[in-house]
Amino acid sequence: xxxxxxxxRSGTERPTTYIRFDGWLGHVENAFNMFAAFSxxxxxxxxxxxxxxxxxxxxxxxxxxxxxxxxxxIFAFAGxxxxxxxxxxxxxxxxxxxxxxxxxxICEMIGVILIAFTVALLIWGxxxxxDRSWNIGDSTMDIRLPxxxxxxxxxxxxxxxxxxxxxxxxxxxxxxxxxxxAPVAVPVIENVExxxxxxxxxxxxxxxxxxxxK
Numbered sequence: 001x002x003x004x005x006x007x008x009r010s011g012t013e014r015p016t017t018y019i020r021f022d023g024w025l026g027h028v029e030n031a032f033n034m035f036a037a038f039s040x041x042x043x044x045x046x047x048x049x050x051x052x053x054x055x056x057x058x059x060x061x062x063x064x065x066x067x068x069x070x071x072x073x074i075f076a077f078a079g080x081x082x083x084x085x086x087x088x089x090x091x092x093x094x095x096x097x098x099x100x101x102x103x104x105x106i107c108e109m110i111g112v113i114l115i116a117f118t119v120a121l122l123i124w125g126x127x128x129x130x131d132r133s134w135n136i137g138d139s140t141m142d143i144r145l146p147x148x149x150x151x152x153x154x155x156x157x158x159x160x161x162x163x164x165x166x167x168x169x170x171x172x173x174x175x176x177x178x179x180x181x182a183p184v185a186v187p188v189i190e191n192v193e194x195x196x197x198x199x200x201x202x203x204x205x206x207x208x209x210x211x212x213x214k
Contacts, residue, residue, distance in 0.1 A: 015174070015184065022167055022185040025160075029082040032160060036078035043071050063143030070140070073150035077157035081164045087187030097189060101179045108186070109172035116165040119158055126154040 046061065046068075054060040061067075083089055096107060130151040132138070138147045171186035 018167075018170065019184060025163060025167065026085065028160060029085055029164065032157065033079040033082035036075040039071050039074040039078070043068060043075075063140070063145065066140035066142045066145050070145055070147065070150040073153045077154050080157055081160040084161055084164050084168075085185075085187075093189060102176055104189075105172050105175040105179060109169060109176060112165055112168050112172060116162060116169065119162050119165060123155050123158045123162060126151070126158060130155060 046064065050061045050064050096104060099107060130148055133146075133148040133151045139145055140147060168186050171184055174181055175183060175186070
């Protein structure tokens with residue numbers, strides 16, 4: 001299980017500029033994630049209207065499939081940077097869970113560097129597809145919705161993810177240089193007890209969590 005540590009632990013050094021940029025980037029990621037969540041809600045409501053309209057009035061919503069296809073790019077990519085920040089992605093920790101200190105941070109940093117390289121290639125490819133859609137005026141088959149807005153969402157969301165990965169590379173580089181530093185804005189591996197403690201704090205507040213551990 002992964003969680004995001006924003007530097008709340010005691011440490012001899014706190015990179016102020018890094019922490020501030022992490023906070024600014026976090027606000028943007030939160031906004032994108034909320035946008036993705038609202039797009040899912042809107043699509044669910046639209047699907048309900050589609051079913052009731054077809055069932056009771058025999059009048060389905062025109063272009064429902066086209067709208068669904070375009071909305072998929074929003075909720076599939078808009079929250080990806082947020083997920084990376086909080087460590088919400090699925091990953092194998094059989095090996096990493098047994099590492100500690102500098103060796104763990106080196107492996108984590110190498111993994112993030114590889115991901116950042118892959119994301120950079122995806123940004124280039126997705127921007128190419130957006131540019132082509134924009135130039136040829138590509139649209140959907142049914143109600144002729146332009147496809148460039150959804151195709152633009154992909155490189156924009158991936159660029160946000162790329163910034164988050166750069167932040168994490170720097171965060172892990174700090175820890176590689178000095179493993180005694182407090183992790184700042186990087187996911188950290190937690191055991192079952194720590195995960196449960198954080199869930200109690202989020203649900204009931206820190207005072208309730210402290211009372212439950214006494």
